[in-house]
Amino acid sequence: MVLEKQVFLFLNIVHNSMKQRIADSFRSAGYKLSPEQYLVMDTLWDEGVLTQQQIADITMRDKNSIVKLIDGLEARNLVHRVSNPDDRRQNLIEVTPYSLSIRSMIDALAYESVSGILDGISREDLKTVVRVFATMQGNMDPASDLQALAEKYPTKKKSNG
Numbered sequence: 164m165v166l167e168k169q170v171f172l173f174l175n176i177v178h179n180s181m182k183q184r185i186a187d188s189f190r191s192a193g194y195k196l197s198p199e200q201y202l203v204m205d206t207l208w209d210e211g212v213l214t215q216q217q218i219a220d221i222t223m224r225d226k227n228s229i230v231k232l233i234d235g236l237e238a239r240n241l242v243h244r245v246s247n248p249d250d251r252r253q254n255l256i257e258v259t260p261y262s263l264s265i266r267s268m269i270d271a272l273a274y275e276s277v278s279g280i281l282d283g284i285s286r287e288d289l290k291t292v293v294r295v296f297a298t299m300q301g302n303m304d305p306a307s308d309l310q311a312l313a314e315k316y317p318t319k320k321k322s323n324g
Contacts (some may be wrong), residue, residue, distance in 0.1 A: 181280055194269060195239060199224075201273055203232050204241060204258070208266055212257050214247065223307065234280040 164172075196204070205229040206221050207213060213221070221227045233256055236242045241262040247253040281289065298311040 164322055170312075181277075184244055184280060185273060185276045188272045189269070192268070194265070194272070196241075197235075197270065199228075200232050200241075201269065203229070203236060204262060204266075204269070205273075207256060207258050208262075212245075212255050214253050214255060216253070218253065218256060221312070223312070 182198045185201065186196075189196045189201070202222055203218055206218055210217075210221065215229050215233060216226060217234075218224075219226045222229070224232075233242060233244070237244065240259055242253040242256050242258055247255050284292075293309075294315055300307050300309050
């Protein structure tokens with residue numbers, strides 16, 4: 164198999180399998196939450212109240228998909244929309260007390276899932292993977308800069324690398 168084809172195939176397989184593993188972990192613990200919804204929740208938990216556009220920018224998703232994700236989160240009482248007092252055309256997205264009460268459990272499930280997926284991979288190899296993914300994204304969209312995004316919206320969780 165041509166190396167480029169392997170990269171395409173393997174990225175697709177790993178991406179889908181990773182999403183499924185995380186979704187299964189949430190579901191088995193009784194939480195109806197998709198990996199994409201988790202990323203929105205994690206962003207809101209870390210960054211605080213945001214507009215839908217800010218969430219789209221941070222997660223590098225289009226605004227329409229963010230609206231659908233927020234609709235689902237709102238239906239599950241995890242977030243609610245509030246009109247922006249400075250601009251009534253915008254909604255501010257706030258987490259609910261319920262979402263704050265389950266945050267540690269959801270974070271633990273996500274962390275446990277990802278840790279299992281990354282088991283046996285050295286920190287140096289993970290840093291290489293991140294650099295490769297950032298380069299690939301830059302090749303597809305020169306305006307995107309994943310490193311700058313990570314620096315602008317760093318996780319508030321501490322890591323060892």
